[in-house]
Amino acid sequence: MPTKVTITTLDWVPEFAHGYVRDIRIRWALEEIGRPYDVDTVPVQEKTPEHFSRQPFGQVPMLKDGDLSLFESGAILLHLSEDTALMPVGDDRARTVQWLIAGLNSVEPYMMQWAIAKFFDEDEAAAARFEKSLRERLSMLQDALAERDWLVDRDFTVADLFMADILRIPAANGMLDDLPKLAAYVERATARPAFGRAMTDHMAHWHAADAKKAAASA
Ligand SMILES: N[C@@H](CCC(=O)N[C@@H](CS)C(=O)NCC(=O)O)C(=O)O
Structure with a gap:
């Protein structure tokens, strides 16, 4: 029986x-791996020393697995994937780690600089500049995926989970409309029942948080 995290x-x-x-x-x-979990929270407004002691940048997500406390979503995913169907063995393990790091280092920063300019800074000129470089990255990624369903060989891995999650924001903003293979890749990944369950619980968390905030200010 897998232990709860x-x-x-x-x-x-x-x-x-x-x-x-x-x-x-x-x-x-x-x-995906059928491991049970609880969810706890840290305040978004008043960050505590305890939070910084677990996450030096005062961010989330964090994971507790027994005595182990981890931050950085990529590191958490690599940890959880060990010895599961999300992580192949042999050379494909190295290829999976490679693609996860490509997501972290060669795709997500392009997505984030565009998203920060557009949604946080509301700086349309900067957003347009960053959109150009993001679109170039996305096009190169589609070329690399070629005719494959998944990034590594034939099976869905933690690298696909990570990459598809990054691509959801450009997809939701029409940036994959002229990249049909990449759009189909994101649809294939997010059509997985595990993603549906995770998203239902994720959204329920924010709806409960909104209700709690509304009740507190009533
Ligand atoms: N590289 C980090 C980024 C973490 C991150 O940006 N977290 C956001 C939420 S998705 C956050 O905590 N934002 C609140 C803040 O920065 O104060 C990771 O992948 O875990």
Whole structure:
């Protein structure tokens, strides 16, 4: 019987972030591997020394697995995937880690600089500049995926979970409309029942957080 882990996420976020706080990646992986979990929260406003002692940048997600406390969604996913169907063995293990790091280092930063300019800074000129470089990255990624369903060989791995989660934001903003193979890749990944369960629970968390906030200010 797999042991329960605890995911830590934020106690509240504005509506535009619903669906995208990175605890969704961890929930998705846990649903894929059938490992039970609890969720606890840290305040988004008043960050505590205890939070910084577990996450030096005061962010989420964090994971507790027994005595082990981890931060960084990529590191958490690599940890949880060991010895599961999300992580192949042999050379394909190395290829899976390679693609997960490509997501972290060669795709997500392009997505994030565009998303920060567009949604946080509301700087349309910067967003347009960053959109150009993001679109170039996405096109190169589609070329690399070629005719395959998944990044590594024939099976869905933790690298696909990570990459598809990154691509959901560009997909939701029409940036995959002219990249049909990449759009189909994201649809294939997010059609997995494990993603559906994870997203249902993720959204329920934010709806409960909104209700609690409304009750507190009533
Ligand atoms: N590289 C980190 C990024 C973590 C991150 O950006 N977390 C966001 C939520 S998705 C956060 O905690 N935002 C609140 C803040 O930065 O104060 C990871 O992948 O875990």
